[in-house]
Amino acid sequence: MEAVVTYGPSMLPTIDLTTSVFIMEKISTRYGKVDRGDIVILRHPQHPTRKITKRVIGLEGDRITYSSNPKSNRLEDDSLKYISHPENNDKLETIVVPKGGVWVEGDNKYNSQDSRKFGSVPYDLIQGRIFWRITPFKYFGPFWHK
Numbered sequence: 001m002e003a004v005v006t007y008g009p010s011m012l013p014t015i016d017l018t019t020s021v022f023i024m025e026k027i028s029t030r031y032g033k034v035d036r037g038d039i040v041i042l043r044h045p046q047h048p049t050r051k052i053t054k055r056v057i058g059l060e061g062d063r064i065t066y067s068s069n070p071k072s073n074r075l076e077d078d079s080l081k082y083i084s085h086p087e088n089n090d091k092l093e094t095i096v097v098p099k100g101g102v103w104v105e106g107d108n109k110y111n112s113q114d115s116r117k118f119g120s121v122p123y124d125l126i127q128g129r130i131f132w133r134i135t136p137f138k139y140f141g142p143f144w145h146k
Contacts, residue, residue, distance in 0.1 A: 001025050002128065004041050006053045010106030010113070014039070015053065021135040022143060024128035034102070034129055035059075039143075042104065043125045045118050051127060054114055058103035060123075065094045066116055095120070102126065 007019045024041050044050040058064045097103050101120035106112025133143045
């Protein structure tokens, strides 16, 4: 286990803009137990010294349909796929998450650099899964946000 600090807009509204401190567990990521909906800390695939916080959307073999246009809407169901607004003329793309990869996205699709920009990421970039919030203190406790 390790304390981690998160900040920035990419996980709004799930994680607020101010600095938050969480406890991250590393056991499940070491044994391939990360699941869709988990919030993870991972090394940025293009800047490996930076750590980022994202939600796991797809696992290897999953078919993901997405638009890089942030005006697209996420369906609020188990499919975790995207549909587009007819007025946006979005071009949807579909990929299959490759073996050993995961698809991650920020909850704030309007301000997140994630798999929609850099593609699926190797599973071994995941550092751990967030499971307990320390600060802000008004939210202290288990963090099972899926």
